[in-house]
Amino acid sequence: MIRYAGIFLAFAFSHAAEKPVQVVVMDPLSLPLSCSCVDGVGQRRYDKLGDHLSKVLGRSINLTFEESLDLALRRIRATPDFIIGKDAMVSFDSKRLKLKVKPIAALTDRTGAVTHRGVFIVRTKDPARRLSDLSGRKVMLGPVEEAETHQAAKTALRKAQLAKSASLEVGGAIDSSALALTDGEVASAVVPEYLPPLLVGCEKLSENSVRILAKTPPVYGVRLFCTDVADNALVKRVLEEVTGLDKRKDLLIALESAKGFLKIPDQLGWLDWRGPGRRGQALTLPKQLPKALKKVWSTKLTGPAVAGPVANEKWVIIPDKNRGGKKDLFRCLDITDGSELWRLEYEADREMDYSNSPRATPVVHEGLVYLLGALGDLHCLRIETGEVVWRTNYYQEYGGKLLPWGASSPPLIVAEKLIINPGVPDSSLVALDRKTGRLIWETSGHAAAYSAFVIDKLGGRQQIVGYDSASLGGWDPVTGKRLWQHVPTEGSDFNVTTPLIYDGQLLLATENNGTRLHRFENNGTIVDKPVMANPSLAPDTCSPVIVGDRAFATAYGEMYCLDLKNNLKTVWMQEDDMFYDHSNVIGGNGRVLVWTQSGDLLLLDAGANEFSPLSRLRPFGDVKVDSMSHPAIVGNRIYLRGPNEIACLQFSGD
Known part of the structure; x- marks a missing residue:
């Protein structure tokens, strides 16, 4: 099971005149890298997947099985097109080898999950009954590249609040800690959850000699990555095939999987303002809501419900305020039970309208989270640990005047840049190195507005689009140069709502100028006169969504x-009176979900020609909710910010 062998398999067909597709498999449960001691476990047949892909693509597929990426690269002497392996291991190796990779699909296990956990095991007769009982004792973690047995294990120990810190050792292989446990060298070992039965089957552990004491928080499991040598057409075709395996029972059995691969954008979660692309879209909206949403858990909060959460399959991050209202407080919670994993807390004491609680939704990208407070405090943290990587303050760093309603625009990720809007004459829009906070460029202009910026190609030109206090604009993401300016005809707006891209055009909706659609010239500049307009829909804070x-x-x-x-x-x-104050609107799957400030949750059929809600609920009951916080939706769960809590609620199985 544990000593992996390097194996190379090629599926060559007569039609394979094109260069073979190189696939490296690092999944420890693949048959060549595992063992056959336990029937149906650790015997994933990627050769059958390779056979299938070769036939549908009309190209030969070369599979290389290795426990590490550097060993695989030595064998094939080239950069592979795709890599299949544990998220943490592939990320660790590719970073060390300076190989650019991107996760595009996640493999489900037999339960349908795309995450996995580590387990703390102890000898059967050990007196420990909970994790806190390991206080002051020796615990062996897995290798640093094994997230579920290393980083996640440290998080679990930190949450357990041991009276005396455990003495931590690190194993050199995934089974090292288990062997050290049986030899009496440590009190507990952390191993992948799937490993104990295999170790028993391989006779490395005696049956009933150990038991599970606790589990670690979930981490990403096995994923399919593409590299920068795979062309877009190939990536798209492979992604279509592997995410369509749910109809191939034979391949599901071969891969020991419930649903095959799931597309990563559907699984990564809600990691930005209004979700992926800031479009307000959730592909997993149900066709119908149940009479009541099942509450999985709720966690008490202390501040006003202004900024919304972000979430994925492991954690939820929610902006908050301490009880006295003098400190910003950002909490990272475990999605399994809502318990706190880490928090960021700092002084932020100044009165303003609608409280001084953070307004901006956190932004998550590649292991880092960007947290912006209403007083301009911007922190970059590591998600796994809550460690501060860098920080700045808009007004201390760039000068300028705090907006009446506070800093509200969530930072925008553009490749390796983080776009922020201090809104001072010489630094209206600023690009920072997202990893270090180093200044890349700054552009002069107007004071800041409250809206979120977006990035897209318009008029054939990639550009940052958003509002300042006086106008709408487009900026070159490379240089920061302003490309165009659009001043509304019917007076200035608060500029709170987020622009939307529709069919290469820009949909705007503001309180004084209504809703209008603008096209672009071929040079990437906006045409001031709208293609169409409707003055009746004129929202001051509600950003529209498009469905169909x-x-x-x-x-x-x-x-x-x-x-x-x-x-x-x-x-x-x-x-309806419930639409008088702020509402958050989410589209997807032919449905529209509305979460009102008053606490009503509505589900509408986007294709209906009249307002006739399919469902209408009050998840927090008849209490006054007053929540401006945007929901986060991940899979079958919705995270709602109530008057004094964040609740994890579950949609029906539909």
């Missing part, structure tokens, strides 16, 4: 559905 060819938003006691294929004509409008 319809736009949805609320404003001043009304909810609208507009037809983007028919000159933004109003399909329907509904008056």
